[in-house]
Amino acid sequence: MSFLLKCPNCGDRSVYEFRFGGKLKPRPAADATEGEWLRYSYEHENAAGPQREWWYHRLGCRQWFFAVRDTCANSVEATFFPEEGA
Amino acid sequence: MTDSARIFFNDEPIPARPDDTVASALFRHGRRIFGRSFKYHRPRGLLCAAGRCPNCLVNVDGVPNVRACTTPVRDGMKVAHQNAWPSLDFDLMASTQLLGWAMPVGFYYKTFTRRWMWKLAEPLIRRVAGLGVIQGTPADAPPSYEHLHQRADVAVVGGGPAGLAAAAAAAGAGAQVVLIDDQTKLGGHLRFLRRIDEEISDLIDSKEAIKGGRGNEVAGRLEAAVREFPNVKVLNQATAFGLYEGRLLGILQDRRLIHLRAGKLIVATGTYEVPLVFENNDLPGVMLSSAVQRLINVHELKLGDAAAVVSHEEDGGAVAEDLRASGVRIAAVVPPSDVRRVKGRRRVRSLLTRRAEIACDLVVVRGPRVPDAALLSQAGAKLVWDDEAGAFLPASLPDFAAAAGRVTGDTSLRGALIRGRCAGLEAAGAPRGPADDEPFREPLRSPAPLHHPLSREGKAFVCYCEDQTVRDLEDAMVEGFEEIETLKRYTTATMGPCQGKMCQLPSIGICARRKDVAPGAVGTTTSRPPVAPVPLGALAGPHLHHPVKRTPMHELHERFGCVWTDMGEWKRPLYYTKDKNAPMRACVEAEYRAVRERAGMIDLSTLGKLDVAGTDAPKLLDKVYTNRFSDLKVGRARYAVICDEAGVILDDGTISRAAPDRYFITTTTGNIEFVQQWLEWWAAGTGMCVHVTNVTGGFAAVNVAGPKARDLLRKVTKVDLGPKAFPYMGCTEGEVAGVPCFLMRLGFVGETGWEVHFPAEYGEYLWDTFLEAGREFDVWPFGVEAQRLLRLEKRHVIVGVDTDATSTPIGADLAWVAKMDKDDFIGKAGIARARGRPARERLVGFVLQDESIPEDGSAIARDGKPVGRITSVRFSPAHGKAVGLAWVPADMADPGREIDIHLSGRFARAKIVADPFYDPKGERQKR
Numbered sequence A: 001m002s003f004l005l006k007c008p009n010c011g012d013r014s015v016y017e018f019r020f021g022g023k024l025k026p027r028p029a030a031d032a033t034e035g036e037w038l039r040y041s042y043e044h045e046n047a048a049g050p051q052r053e054w055w056y057h058r059l060g061c062r063q064w065f066f067a068v069r070d071t072c073a074n075s076v077e078a079t080f081f082p083e084e085g086a
Numbered sequence B: 001m002t003d004s005a006r007i008f009f010n011d012e013p014i015p016a017r018p019d020d021t022v023a024s025a026l027f028r029h030g031r032r033i034f035g036r037s038f039k040y041h042r043p044r045g046l047l048c049a050a051g052r053c054p055n056c057l058v059n060v061d062g063v064p065n066v067r068a069c070t071t072p073v074r075d076g077m078k079v080a081h082q083n084a085w086p087s088l089d090f091d092l093m094a095s096t097q098l099l100g101w102a103m104p105v106g107f108y109y110k111t112f113t114r115r116w117m118w119k120l121a122e123p124l125i126r127r128v129a130g131l132g133v134i135q136g137t138p139a140d141a142p143p144s145y146e147h148l149h150q151r152a153d154v155a156v157v158g159g160g161p162a163g164l165a166a167a168a169a170a171a172g173a174g175a176q177v178v179l180i181d182d183q184t185k186l187g188g189h190l191r192f193l194r195r196i197d198e199e200i201s202d203l204i205d206s207k208e209a210i211k212g213g214r215g216n217e218v219a220g221r222l223e224a225a226v227r228e229f230p231n232v233k234v235l236n237q238a239t240a241f242g243l244y245e246g247r248l249l250g251i252l253q254d255r256r257l258i259h260l261r262a263g264k265l266i267v268a269t270g271t272y273e274v275p276l277v278f279e280n281n282d283l284p285g286v287m288l289s290s291a292v293q294r295l296i297n298v299h300e301l302k303l304g305d306a307a308a309v310v311s312h313e314e315d316g317g318a319v320a321e322d323l324r325a326s327g328v329r330i331a332a333v334v335p336p337s338d339v340r341r342v343k344g345r346r347r348v349r350s351l352l353t354r355r356a357e358i359a360c361d362l363v364v365v366r367g368p369r370v371p372d373a374a375l376l377s378q379a380g381a382k383l384v385w386d387d388e389a390g391a392f393l394p395a396s397l398p399d400f401a402a403a404a405g406r407v408t409g410d411t412s413l414r415g416a417l418i419r420g421r422c423a424g425l426e427a428a429g430a431p432r433g434p435a436d437d438e439p440f441r442e443p444l445r446s447p448a449p450l451h452h453p454l455s456r457e458g459k460a461f462v463c464y465c466e467d468q469t470v471r472d473l474e475d476a477m478v479e480g481f482e483e484i485e486t487l488k489r490y491t492t493a494t495m496g497p498c499q500g501k502m503c504q505l506p507s508i509g510i511c512a513r514r515k516d517v518a519p520g521a522v523g524t525t526t527s528r529p530p531v532a533p534v535p536l537g538a539l540a541g542p543h544l545h546h547p548v549k550r551t552p553m554h555e556l557h558e559r560f561g562c563v564w565t566d567m568g569e570w571k572r573p574l575y576y577t578k579d580k581n582a583p584m585r586a587c588v589e590a591e592y593r594a595v596r597e598r599a600g601m602i603d604l605s606t607l608g609k610l611d612v613a614g615t616d617a618p619k620l621l622d623k624v625y626t627n628r629f630s631d632l633k634v635g636r637a638r639y640a641v642i643c644d645e646a647g648v649i650l651d652d653g654t655i656s657r658a659a660p661d662r663y664f665i666t667t668t669t670g671n672i673e674f675v676q677q678w679l680e681w682w683a684a685g686t687g688m689c690v691h692v693t694n695v696t697g698g699f700a701a702v703n704v705a706g707p708k709a710r711d712l713l714r715k716v717t718k719v720d721l722g723p724k725a726f727p728y729m730g731c732t733e734g735e736v737a738g739v740p741c742f743l744m745r746l747g748f749v750g751e752t753g754w755e756v757h758f759p760a761e762y763g764e765y766l767w768d769t770f771l772e773a774g775r776e777f778d779v780w781p782f783g784v785e786a787q788r789l790l791r792l793e794k795r796h797v798i799v800g801v802d803t804d805a806t807s808t809p810i811g812a813d814l815a816w817v818a819k820m821d822k823d824d825f826i827g828k829a830g831i832a833r834a835r836g837r838p839a840r841e842r843l844v845g846f847v848l849q850d851e852s853i854p855e856d857g858s859a860i861a862r863d864g865k866p867v868g869r870i871t872s873v874r875f876s877p878a879h880g881k882a883v884g885l886a887w888v889p890a891d892m893a894d895p896g897r898e899i900d901i902h903l904s905g906r907f908a909r910a911k912i913v914a915d916p917f918y919d920p921k922g923e924r925q926k927r
């Protein structure tokens, strides 16, 4: 774990400056079934390949953003703020 | 050259030249034995003279395991031997080799099959086997290492001709270059060539012509040419010990660890020579040819009187010439296959060959050359066996890495310079020059490390670090450890301080011979960082002190005789004592009485404080907190709980509404970072108009509480504190003693009281003001411990003390904080789930039935077995008995029921009660 992560605000920084927020998962609707909520809270997929993740620039601008990271190569393809969609 | 420095070896003064290394100075002074081996305590002398073997480890100025041959001397340096007793020359522990038969390969695995055996043997083994010892106490430890973070366009590892050419070319093309070399001077093997005849100035951007001459001088001119570039930073005597993710090079230089990020990596690490395997190949006086050349041509040493050169070249090659030129007689040149054994006790006396016994005091070995490709392999390159080269050569390099020079298998100087320059230009993004595609000029041809079957009696060393012989490896293979990776783990060959440099190739050779395959089929062991040993202190870095946070009133507490406690990074008063010997319980009880009977004040500056502003602030808080804040009236405060999606309580605090679009939040002391990030997270990407600002450090806070709190505050503020105008759970901005404050009327300790928040710079002023104004009421400061007792009597939970990572508001008796009629909030589904199912455990209050006072964490027992636990328990002055909170199975949680508390060897009875232990109706805090 010594790769660089590009904060959309501050640029390339050591990954130690960040907090990892996990894979982006759509939150179930308020009236979703118990099963859906349990899956959301407790089941973590850990799939191989690119996934969209939350990261927080703890020792920098203190912003939450998305990174698209390949879990096999541990390479980050893109980072952007949630407003920037993509 | 004259002596101008003096070092001390085991306290004996030794003269040294300024250019000397510790090893060259000691050698010149007559020292031949530099260390004792790990297991058998055999004498060992200089072998590689290049920092790649384990033979010359010494203690320098208190630091163990320093290599004498790569450490330059410094006047006054204190050098000491290690792993020998009583002395290097006469080591009693060498008798362990007589017991060699008792320590077969795999000794540890076979012998210590029971724990007690290891316990018996360990102290002895620790004394006998090993490397250096750490001396003294931590206080005499050498200064700590520092960490540096650096960047470069191009990192060049290796300062030989290829590396120098690469650095010059990349720098000439404008790149920022860092050149890393592990020797004292740049130039690599050129330094110890007697003559260089090639004209090479066309191959390196140099102002002066570099035509040829003594290797040392040519290297010096090359080094100077590279150092001319302002954009080349040279790190010499530095080891690039590993390549990590994100192209991060770990570099150790003196007492620094450098984290270097480079866009491109050029590896020009060359080759290193490794020993041939024959009996007694470890005796002092057996030296690698490269070591011999270095010691002669750089340090001008006379290494002996008569040398036997073990070499494929009939005339012994350049090393024989150098020996002769330095005044050493060549007794014989012997082809490797003729060698039988070296004879001698503490040093070489003769070399026994197939034909004769040759008297000599030096055996010079032209050994196999191993391309130093560990970094390339870490970069992702493959190492492919090349039969002709007799070596594993790097192939399929990744885009960001290039190799040049001998590490690629080309031994020519011209080739090194051309390839180096090409790599440098390419790394800098510049076009390559003409004629840069010449193929290898002189392909590497490395001899095999093993030549004939060895007798089973003698010791032919494969691994010098771990004292592993050919026989040990062969025995291990007979036992089934035939794969190189398992062989390595079983014998520990290649796992010592040389990290396999000296022994990997011979190990592979032995493996290949036994299996009758090519070395390529055996393969190499995986190269992992670090490629050279790194002191743990270097990785640990500087001894940074722990950051400490102090409240603005810190000094005043100190003067008041406070006993401190740590809460995260904060220092908080635990209790105050005028007399250091006063028992804690008495002090705490005095503070408690002040609050219950008169007035007390506590510094709450460590509370997390957030200012949440914006038109969507109500929406965000309704979503993140379990209760409702959109309907909170301006001027009112409310208890607030955060849960995660599973309904587990994460934090609690209060939220006050200062304006329709502005809230003031307090969090627990340790959780402020978390709560801030949590709020920002749920706001991220939603487009909500809300700003979360951490104002913890900006505000100090004091809670003034007790029956006289109102009288006290009235003396210093015009804010109407009457029960109607300022009811319980009210809040307002107002001036106190001229300071703009935010006042909240809360009841954590269960008495009439106000939390006063104000700009931190007025901390001491307001604290003193309150003390002064309270003098007539005998106001008293109270600490965290009294507060814990006061709140416990009120049954107020502390998140993280009375709750854990499974507690929901339902179990924790806080169901009322979850507003299930809200459309949605974080944790709603989890709380609904907890509600819909019978609880396993509940948090209950209890009162002891006798005089005993259990400790926090004590077990609740049923039929003698633990089924629950106490989270908080204190002696309650109001009750005259201990009271507390405990998690118990739901079927034991009914009020009135008696429970048994485990108390060192016996059980104490307690009764579960439903109400707070003190002022159950909560009338006092509302007065």
Ligand code: FES
Residues within 6 Å of the ligand: B023, B045, B046, B047, B048, B049, B050, B051, B052, B053, B054, B055, B056, B067, B068, B069, B070
């Ligand atoms: S002789 Fe110093 S490390 Fe080999």
Ligand SMILES: [Zn+2]
Residues within 6 Å of the ligand: A007, A008, A009, A010, A011, A057, A060, A061, A062, A063
């Ligand atoms: Zn940032």
